[in-house]
Amino acid sequence: MPRLSLNSRLALLFAACTAVVSLIAGVLFSRASETHFIELDQQLLDGKLVALRSALQGADDPVLFAQRKARLQEEMSHQTDLSLRVRGADGHVWFDSTANLPDDLPTLTGLSSLHSAGTAYRVFNAPLEPGRTDGAQLTLALDITHHQHFLQRMQHLIWLTVGLSALATALLGAWAARSGLRPLRRMSDVAAGVCASSLTQRLPHTQMPAELAELAQAFNAMLGRLDDSFQRLSAFSADIAHELRTPLSNLLTHTQVTLTRPRDLEDYREALHSNLEELQWMAQLVNDMLYLAKADHGLLMPRREPLQLAQEADALLEFYAPLAEDAQVRLTRQGEATISGDRSMLRRALSNLLDNALRFTPPQGEVQVQIVDGAQGLHLSIANTGDGIPPALLPRLFDRFYRADPARREGSSEHAGLGLAITQSIIRAHGGTIRCESTQGWTRFVIELPKGD
Amino acid sequence: MKLLIVEDQPKTGHYLRQGLTEAGFNVELVADGTTGQQLALSGEYGLLILDVMLPGRDGWQILQAVRGAGLDVPVLFLTARDAVQDRVHGLELGADDYLVKPFAFSELLARVRSLLRRGSTAPQETSLQLADLRLDLIRRRVERNGQRLDLTAKEFALLEMLLRRQGEVLPKSLIASQVWDMNFDSDTNVIEVAIRRLRLKIDDDFPNKLIHTVRGMGYVLEERPA
Numbered sequence: 001m002p003r004l005s006l007n008s009r010l011a012l013l014f015a016a017c018t019a020v021v022s023l024i025a026g027v028l029f030s031r032a033s034e035t036h037f038i039e040l041d042q043q044l045l046d047g048k049l050v051a052l053r054s055a056l057q058g059a060d061d062p063v064l065f066a067q068r069k070a071r072l073q074e075e076m077s078h079q080t081d082l083s084l085r086v087r088g089a090d091g092h093v094w095f096d097s098t099a100n101l102p103d104d105l106p107t108l109t110g111l112s113s114l115h116s117a118g119t120a121y122r123v124f125n126a127p128l129e130p131g132r133t134d135g136a137q138l139t140l141a142l143d144i145t146h147h148q149h150f151l152q153r154m155q156h157l158i159w160l161t162v163g164l165s166a167l168a169t170a171l172l173g174a175w176a177a178r179s180g181l182r183p184l185r186r187m188s189d190v191a192a193g194v195c196a197s198s199l200t201q202r203l204p205h206t207q208m209p210a211e212l213a214e215l216a217q218a219f220n221a222m223l224g225r226l227d228d229s230f231q232r233l234s235a236f237s238a239d240i241a242h243e244l245r246t247p248l249s250n251l252l253t254h255t256q257v258t259l260t261r262p263r264d265l266e267d268y269r270e271a272l273h274s275n276l277e278e279l280q281w282m283a284q285l286v287n288d289m290l291y292l293a294k295a296d297h298g299l300l301m302p303r304r305e306p307l308q309l310a311q312e313a314d315a316l317l318e319f320y321a322p323l324a325e326d327a328q329v330r331l332t333r334q335g336e337a338t339i340s341g342d343r344s345m346l347r348r349a350l351s352n353l354l355d356n357a358l359r360f361t362p363p364q365g366e367v368q369v370q371i372v373d374g375a376q377g378l379h380l381s382i383a384n385t386g387d388g389i390p391p392a393l394l395p396r397l398f399d400r401f402y403r404a405d406p407a408r409r410e411g412s413s414e415h416a417g418l419g420l421a422i423t424q425s426i427i428r429a430h431g432g433t434i435r436c437e438s439t440q441g442w443t444r445f446v447i448e449l450p451k452g453d
Numbered sequence: 454m455k456l457l458i459v460e461d462q463p464k465t466g467h468y469l470r471q472g473l474t475e476a477g478f479n480v481e482l483v484a485d486g487t488t489g490q491q492l493a494l495s496g497e498y499g500l501l502i503l504d505v506m507l508p509g510r511d512g513w514q515i516l517q518a519v520r521g522a523g524l525d526v527p528v529l530f531l532t533a534r535d536a537v538q539d540r541v542h543g544l545e546l547g548a549d550d551y552l553v554k555p556f557a558f559s560e561l562l563a564r565v566r567s568l569l570r571r572g573s574t575a576p577q578e579t580s581l582q583l584a585d586l587r588l589d590l591i592r593r594r595v596e597r598n599g600q601r602l603d604l605t606a607k608e609f610a611l612l613e614m615l616l617r618r619q620g621e622v623l624p625k626s627l628i629a630s631q632v633w634d635m636n637f638d639s640d641t642n643v644i645e646v647a648i649r650r651l652r653l654k655i656d657d658d659f660p661n662k663l664i665h666t667v668r669g670m671g672y673v674l675e676e677r678p679a
Contacts, residue, residue, distance in 0.1 A: 276669035283555040287638055318607065319633045322646040348637035355641045 006184075007177045014173030019166040026158030030151060037147045038122070042111055045124040045140050048082060052138060056086075056128060060135055065094050073097070085139040086128070094136070105139050114141075120148045183212050187219060199227040232399070239401040243285060247278040288418040292400065295425035302342035302429050309380065310336035313369045316347060320354050328363040329384075335371035337378045339449055341430050349426040350382070352419040353445050357384035360443065377432075377451050383444035394436050398424045454569060455479045457498040459489030459515065460531065461507050469502070472558050473565070486510030493519050498526060500568055505532045505539070513546055520547045527568040531556075559624040559670040566621060581616040584676045586655060586663055588616055597655055607632060608651050615664065615674035624671040648672055 004012075055075060059065040065086065076084055076097035085105060086095040102116040106123050114121045121141040128136040190203055202223060205216035258271040294300050313333045324331045339346075350369075357367045365385040372379040389397070396402050401417040427434045432449035456473060460466040461484045470482045481498075483489045486509035493501055493515055501519065503512035510518075516528055530543050530551040543551055549571075550564055581588045585598040593609060595602045604612065610632045615623065625644040629635040648664065656662045665673050 273668050280557070280669065283557070284638060286555060287553075315634065319629075319635055319643055320641075322650055323641070323643050326646055344636045347635060351635065351637070351641065 006181060007174055010177035011170045011174035014176075015166040015170035018169040019162050022162045022165050023158070026155075026162065030154055030158060033154065034151060037144070037151075038111070041122045041142055041144060041147075042124075045111070045122070045142060048079075048140055049124065049126055049138065052084065052140075053128065053130070056138075060128065062088060062092075062094060065136070069095060081143040083141045083143070085141070087137045087139070089134050089136060101141060105141060107137070107139070109133070113144075118145075119143060120145045183208050187212070187216060191219070194223065196230060199223060199230055236400050240285075240289065243401060244282065247282050251275055251278050285418070288422060292418065292421055292425060295422075295429060300345075300425060300429040302345050302426075304340040305343060307339050307341055307343055307346065308336065309339055309371050309378070312343065312347060313350065313371065313380075316350050316354055317369065319351070320358060323358055324367070327358055327361065328365075329358060329361045330366045331369075332366070333369040333371070335373065337371050337373035337380075339378060339451075341449075345426045345429070349423040349447075350380075352423045353382045356419060357382055357443075357445075360384060360386050362386055378449050380447040380449065381444050383442050385441055386443055388438040388440065388443050389436065391438065394438060397436050398434070454499040455481065455497060456500045456502065456565070457489070457492055458482045458502045459484075459486065459493070459507060459512070460502070460504045461485065462504070465504075465531075468558075469561075472562070476562055478565075484508075486512075486515060490515045490518050493526075494522055494524070496522075496524055496526075500565060501526055501528045502565075503528060503530055505530060505534070505543075513542065516543070516546050516548060527571065529561075529564060529568060557624055557626075557670070559622050559667075560626060563618075563621065563623060563627045566618070581613065583616060583619050583663060583674060584661065585659075586616075588612060595655070597659060602654050604651075604654060607647070608654070611647060611651055612655065615672070619674045622667045622671045622673045628672070 055072065056065070056068060059068050072084075072095065076082070079097075082097075083101050084095065084097040085093060085101055087093050100117075102114070102121075104116075105121075106112045106114060107125060109125045109127070112123050112125075114123050120143070122144045124140040124142070126138050126140075127133055128138055187203055190201060194201065202220045203216040205213050205220060208216045254271055254274055258268065291300075310333065317331045317333055320331060354367065354369075361367055361384040367382065367384045370379075370381045370383070372381075398420050400421045402420075424434050427447055427449070430449055432447055434445060434447045437444045437446060456478050458466060458469050458473075458480060460469060460482065463484070466482045466484060470480045473480045481492065483492060486507035488509075489503070489507065490510050492498070501515075503515055505512040507515075512530060512532075516530075519526065519528065527549045528547070530548050531554060532539060532543075532551060533554045549568055552561060552564065579589070579591050581590065587596045588609075589595070590613070595604050595609065595612065611628065614628065614631055626638065628644050628647075648666075652662075652664050656664055661676070663674055663676060665675065665677065667673055
């Protein structure tokens with residue numbers, strides 16, 4: 001089933017509300033008129049009863065009654081819609097004013113209704129002598145067919161009103177909803193027009209109704225984030241081209257120069273070696289970029305195995321120990337925690353940080369790995385002594401190809417500036433965050449990871 | 454040992470054949486999947502190197518046919534796509550190893566040798582030796598020219614690996630993976646430093662050097678004529 005549009009939903013809702021309200025009103029009105037008719041009938045029948053009782057006073061046995069029968073007949077013949085039945089105390093019918101009175105008229109004292117042979121009656125039973133229930137009984141039957149017709153007509157009218165008003169409100173509701181939702185359509189027009197080159201377009205949220213202003217703001221914020229990521233991506237592609245340009249140009253020039261004239265074997269070997277270095281650097285760059293692309297597409301799916309973080313950190317510290325000894329840097333680790341995560345991914349993430357820390361720590365310095373098992377999650381920090389990083393540069397550290405040290409620009413055979421971006425992708429794939437703090441003398445990368453299962 | 458390479462890229466195939474032939478293997482190269490499968494099913498190869506994307510039948514299908522025929526020849530996949538599901542798919546079908554392009558030839562060679570060695574159960578050695586360098590696996594001692602050398606545990610593990618695979622060029626990534634269990638591309642120079650420290654202990658005081666750097670490829674332990 002196709003989903004109903006908001007417009008049709010509102011219209012139907014309005015129509016249903018009106019139908020229910022008018023139905024309730026109609027039912028109440030028809031009840032009230034019925035009650036009113038009953039009251040009217042009661043008054044009429046009470047009046048007749050008084051007249052009949054006075055006319056039949058003392059005619060309490062069949063003989064006396066028979067004497068008055070003719071007069072009673074004459075009296076009743078003026079009353080077209082009223083019939084009378086008189087019964088003796090033994091239940092025998094003494095008198096019927098009309099021939100076609102139904103046999104099964106109710107005999108209970110008081111007012112009741114009866115439908116018989118297409119005619120509706122209001123039947124009123126009362127004793128001939130007030131208060132004497134063992135004497136003759138009068139049964140007055142008032143033909144109320146026309147009342148019933150009136151009530152039926154009214155019911156038809158009610159249904160008609162319900163139907164028509166529901167239809168009318170549905171149409172009105174549809175129109176109202178349509179005009180009420182116009183700002184939404186404006187939003188969808190803007191959304192439909194958004195493409196890479198128009199990411200700077202924004203919705204005028206000040207002109208929006210209050211309910212939609214929030215949505216418009218959220219939409220604008222989304223556009224802002226998209227714009228930001230898109231800028232980064234564009235910059236990323238430009239950076240890739242830029243990064244590849246230097247090694248490619250080295251390869252081209254070196255190969256061409258080598259081939260311009262015959263050379264010694266050793267020269268060729270040297271040229272190939274030099275090319276190999278450039279190519280390895282490019283291969284590493286391409287692999288790193290593919291890794292990041294995978295992370296961007298949510299394809300970096302860490303395995304979840306229980307890991308002792310202290311053990312992992314120690315393994316990494318052991319790996320880096322020769323490098324640290326050479327650089328005369330002290331490597332230490334404190335604290336421990338368990339986490340469920342991907343061993344080789346986390347090792348890669350931490351190794352980038354350690355590598356980085358070691359590179360920027362001056363001799364006699366220190367690199368500290370600290371693991372804190374908190375209630376909310378765990379903190380892992382890798383801190384190194386050194387000059388620190390200016391606060392303005394901190395947010396850009398995790399950008400691709402960003403190098404805090406401008407001297408280490410492109411072409412440096414060691415680092416393409418993707419290490420921290422890769423570390424961040426891995427931590428994010430584990431549901432964590434990473435940030436960098438730099439205070440006097442210490443630069444600290446802080447990783448926060450959610451607790452494992 | 455006969456190897457079969459099924460690779461449709463002419464340049465890649467050509468260089469793989471040349472490299473592996475020069476490393477002492479008997480190599481057959483075919484460029485399409487259908488012929489590749491026929492040859493693979495003949496059962497006369499010690500190792501299959503399959504590209505995933507091939508004309509005719511792709512690498513997965515060849516692997517399925519080979520395993521379906523009950524052959525347990527080791528299979529190494531080469532792929533340009535590093536998608537997790539590809540990797541899982543290959544391993545489920547019974548691939549033994551995979552390499553993602555671009556890869557280094559030294560890495561390929563090292564993996565090929567590992568796969569071929571896997572089948573044969575090497576006799577339990579108690580010591581490894583090259584020239585006057587001796588490594589006692591039981592007492593965990595290293596001697597050169599009768600002189601005892603003092604190595605750390607990791608240096609010992611590194612030397613043991615070099616000795617077990619003497620004559621093979623070992624790429625840095627393989628060393629990091631085997632000795633330190635660091636299984637990721639790393640551009641760190643930890644391995645260089647570790648090798649330098651090992652050299653300091655086993656080579657520096659002796660005229661005949663055993664650890665050699667193969668520029669751009671890795672390290673090799675062998676005796677070279679002076």
